[in-house]
Amino acid sequence: MAKLGFLGLGLMGYPMARNLLRAGHEVAVWSHTTDKARKLAAEEKGTFCATPKDVAAQADVVFLCVGDTAMAQEVILGADGVIQGARSGAVVVDCSTIAVAESRQIGAALKAKGVDFLDAPVTGSTPGAESGNLTFMIGGDEVVFNRIRPLLDPMGKKIYFCGGAGMGLQAKLTQNLILSNILMAFNEGMVLATKGGVDPTLMLEILDNSAAKSGLISYKAPFVFSRNFTTNFSVKWMFKDIGLMLESGEDLGVPLYLTGLTRQLFQTAIAAGHGEEDICSTIKVLEDLTGTTVAPKK
């Protein structure tokens, strides 16, 4: 069993680290919220650490799952960061969704200290993290990837190696780009159909039997119909990711017309008070404006 570290024990990181521990690995853990690290260490026989540096000092492979680019920079490159304690030959695997360019800079800074780095963002949200069914998209050195590959087994089922540094993030952001625009298309279409008198349940059935079928729509529509906006993936979180897509478009010189507009529509949903709700609550902006409720008639 390997000597591992895990940094960031939020909604995703906590169950991911727990799965590593339950698979029999030694895992040193740190989290911004100290209590979570203490709890996980106590309940699952992990090793509590006070700083990312301390985690790095005792791990061959350090996993990371934090909220944004600035946190990843702080946790890896900061005064108490991984870079201060990591051993030459160690590997840092960043499961956070952060900016491509900054991720590459982090990797380069670690490389200068003899530490390898992989960007390894995940999808599957909390249920996937808990059941060990995440999807990993990974960028970096393929030899390094192959070395750490077996360690991912307790956490995910689908593992995609996407190419050099940043490619895992590129693939993840592309996926979310398509998702966020499909969601806006669904909102427009479903409000139009409902306002026009078509029953939304029937409309969904028609979509599900057409080329317009989409995993996201099939999954989210029933929540909308039953007015259940419990957060699975929040508007604010996707808004942040759309910002990363646009940064990537800027870096690569690719205009992203729909995505630029979709970002402002997410901004609208935030302004209307839906920032902490599930992304499917974005439909409420258009519903409220048009006096429509996308739900089957009683």
Next chain:
Amino acid sequence: MAKLGFLGLGLMGYPMARNLLRAGHEVAVWSHTTDKARKLAAEEKGTFCATPKDVAAQADVVFLCVGDTAMAQEVILGADGVIQGARSGAVVVDCSTIAVAESRQIGAALKAKGVDFLDAPVTGSTPGAESGNLTFMIGGDEVVFNRIRPLLDPMGKKIYFCGGAGMGLQAKLTQNLILSNILMAFNEGMVLATKGGVDPTLMLEILDNSAAKSGLISYKAPFVFSRNFTTNFSVKWMFKDIGLMLESGEDLGVPLYLTGLTRQLFQTAIAAGHGEEDICSTIKVLEDLTGTTVAPKK
């Protein structure tokens, strides 16, 4: 077997009418291109007619599949139109994709003469029309629908009754609204990923195994990868349909932000010379601009 009529023998109408004939119905046919009507009459024992009026004079149910709103108005309400020859109690089934409001006006004009009307747009394109596997979305009087329902069997497998007059069109336009926006999202995402170095084949595999999976993308991406832009559904045709969606949004007071932008992106593809090509050729605008080809590296 019923006495039927079929007006408009284009890429869709010709095989639809042929399937009705092969199912054993008597079908009087007319087409703007007279030769097509003569050919079908000769080869499949249909009855050639010189005008829509003549067709209507000998049919209990008249099907229609023409290119746009103005043609439908002319064919039904014009000087030689269906309305001049139709018998009281006859039914007109309009399989064209036209404007919702104008479709209702046509229905009302026929009703005043004792003729019933259903809007019944289809999806499935030419292959679906040929194999009798179209999807019908139908609006109008449900009793009338149930009466003509069996006649659709030779043409389509999925038949959705969507509600009152115009609802079939509403459902069809909603479906295309979602499709056209998904296509633009695919273009942006795939060019971004490819420009960023991710192999498009891998990107598609990742999408196909995620919530971003979409029938359209799974179907169209391989054509893009193999640079096959043979027209299945043309840019100009979808551009026309997007115009109908926006008209419907205007009638119902529903703002359609993405769709409004998507229409201008289709306009861009037309300006760039791709109007007659398949809708997936819209990606070429972004490819050319960014010097990217969304195809696997050799």
Next chain:
Amino acid sequence: MAKLGFLGLGLMGYPMARNLLRAGHEVAVWSHTTDKARKLAAEEKGTFCATPKDVAAQADVVFLCVGDTAMAQEVILGADGVIQGARSGAVVVDCSTIAVAESRQIGAALKAKGVDFLDAPVTGSTPGAESGNLTFMIGGDEVVFNRIRPLLDPMGKKIYFCGGAGMGLQAKLTQNLILSNILMAFNEGMVLATKGGVDPTLMLEILDNSAAKSGLISYKAPFVFSRNFTTNFSVKWMFKDIGLMLESGEDLGVPLYLTGLTRQLFQTAIAAGHGEEDICSTIKVLEDLTGTTVAPKK
């Protein structure tokens, strides 16, 4: 003095026709609202007519100012329309803002009867119409234009001959295209500045002393600051005109990205209940969403 006709006595047409009468011309008048035509005839010694045809029968030059393309078609080409009564050699001057393509069709239909046609949309709104200070943008045959040119003097001060048929409308729509987008830019900028704490009065002063100075902004901002949304040019009216711009873009193959989006933002304002208010009330959508009032602090 000439024998004239005037059709359509709305907010614009009434004062325009009155100015022609007061300049000493004989003017036969007709309006959809019969009372207006009777009133003008009575008060200003015009000749009341029951139909556009009757007006045409007694006029050498017929002016027209109606609300949309369908009305213009009806008034000119309908059963009681100008075309039924106009004498060969007469001129029809259409001051309405209608679709370019349909305007050309109207002109062609009249030409076939030996009647000349000019598209001659105006700007200046009701105050300009009342004071005889309208701006005319004119398309058609230049010889015809020169012949009727002096007749415009009582109605307008700036007269631009823009070229062949439809060019007057093209120029008018271009002007409104720019205006409507500037208005949206003003809304976004002013809400942003105000929300950020900059006094809107100061912001306007800065704009007025910069390259961002704009006639529209300088004129409209004080109304917004004083919360006076009295209709000068309504949201619905501009919404209609934006539709005409987009039709023109479609006809000419020109993508209009901002304009396509601006149309949906006007649709939003209509959905929010501001359709009948002045175009500057569009800012209220963004104000309400962000909890901002673009007005100087007391």
Next chain:
Amino acid sequence: MAKLGFLGLGLMGYPMARNLLRAGHEVAVWSHTTDKARKLAAEEKGTFCATPKDVAAQADVVFLCVGDTAMAQEVILGADGVIQGARSGAVVVDCSTIAVAESRQIGAALKAKGVDFLDAPVTGSTPGAESGNLTFMIGGDEVVFNRIRPLLDPMGKKIYFCGGAGMGLQAKLTQNLILSNILMAFNEGMVLATKGGVDPTLMLEILDNSAAKSGLISYKAPFVFSRNFTTNFSVKWMFKDIGLMLESGEDLGVPLYLTGLTRQLFQTAIAAGHGEEDICSTIKVLEDLTGTTVAPKK
């Protein structure tokens, strides 16, 4: 005469610093390009410094004009930055256009060392900088502003105090927000009018005599007509500023629909190779797409 410093001697900073020297002030200068600082020191009797820290050590008021947020952070807060050398009671006046939030952080960091900070972005481009005719928009402590106010005289004519920290930037970004959207509106309108056959010179005359009159359009249109795209304000520069506007919108929770789209249109112009050209070259994207040249016919 005051003891001043000036950091950043680019197209704007060089003539600004020179004007301060010519007004008789002692000015210590530093620039990223050392040669420029040496040249200015030699020609205008300034004092060359090797680092921003050295400048700060000998100045009561330090001006700054650099290219982006990161540079401003480095020059002020970096290892050789102003903050290392500035005396308590000194004032830093930042004439750069940078992000509002980061500007406030810089100000707070300086304040903690007893140094005052004003954000003071300018407009007027190089000609304005050379002739001492810039416009200043200033945010920060009004007492501090009043103290340094006379020092601005050699550089600018219009000085606006906009409110607390960041308000100068807020006003500047608002102005550029409106400018960049007006430019896109001009592009769409002028290409539409020209493609439709209206002479662009006439169209400009009509605009200049209407509510659609705009300082930017009146100024830039003649350059477009004469195909002179010499850079006055580059596409890339405005693209950067639009990014700052959108960041400000995000911070304040204000959706900026047009601006989000306009940013992607600027991205398109960059992709098409116009990044280093003047902002009015953005029209070439639409011209090339539609086969139109917005120039008077010969």
